[in-house]
Amino acid sequence: MRSIVELETFISIGEKAENMAKDSFSDCESESYQTAFVAHFKSLLRANSYDFTSEFLTEMADDFNSAKEEDVKYSIxxxxxxxxxxxxxxFLPDELEDALAVRKISHGGARKGAGRPTKRPTKQIRIDSDLAESFKLMSDYYQSLDDEGRRDFDNRFSTSGLLFPNG
Known part of the structure; x- marks a missing residue:
């Protein structure tokens, strides 16, 4: 299977060559259009620095020479x-779609049980910055308590009025 870079490069070059040939020749069935398309495609490949583009041109030349030996019409x-x-x-767009689908499946995504284990539910609140350190100390102390200690802590502050003596 070709890489995504290869597929995107060949598709892009094919589209550019087609547009360049269409600019010169409106009849896409004519020999002139076909000649222009082939010339533009090959020159765009040669201008590309990837190894796979030169390998493609070499493969095409080898296949062309073999076909010429079998049938003379290929040399005309x-x-x-x-x-x-x-x-x-x-077939490149289908190959590209398949390659992108494989890439999506094989990387990332949510997985059950992944991430940091949860302790207890939390809630984000805004407080005056002067109180931040005090609340942090109180929160750390609360987290260090066992269940019985937390119940005692909750009861002392919710019923005794220690936090809000005037009301």
Whole structure:
């Protein structure tokens, strides 16, 4: 399977070559259009610095030479190269979609039991900055208590009025 970079590069180059050829020739079935498409495609590949682009050109040349030996019609005009490139480009969007689907499945995502274990529910509140240190100390003390100590702590402050003596 080709890499995502390879697939995106070939698709992009194919689209650029097609647009460049269409700018010059409106009849996409003409030999002139096919020649222009092949020339633009090959020049865009050569301008690219990736190894896989030069490997593609080498493979295409080898296949072209083999086909020429089997049938003379391949040596006339852009017939072989145009067909070779268009057949190659035809299936790349599906390959890219498959590659992206595999990439999504294999990385990341939520997993049951992942993350920091929860202790007790918390609530975020706003307090005056002058009181922050006192509340932090009280919270740390409360967290250090066992269940019985927490119940005692809750009862002392909620019923005795220690926190709010005037009301």
């Amino acid at each position: 005009g852009p017939f072989f190269e145009f067909g070779y490139i268009t057949q190659f480009l035809k």
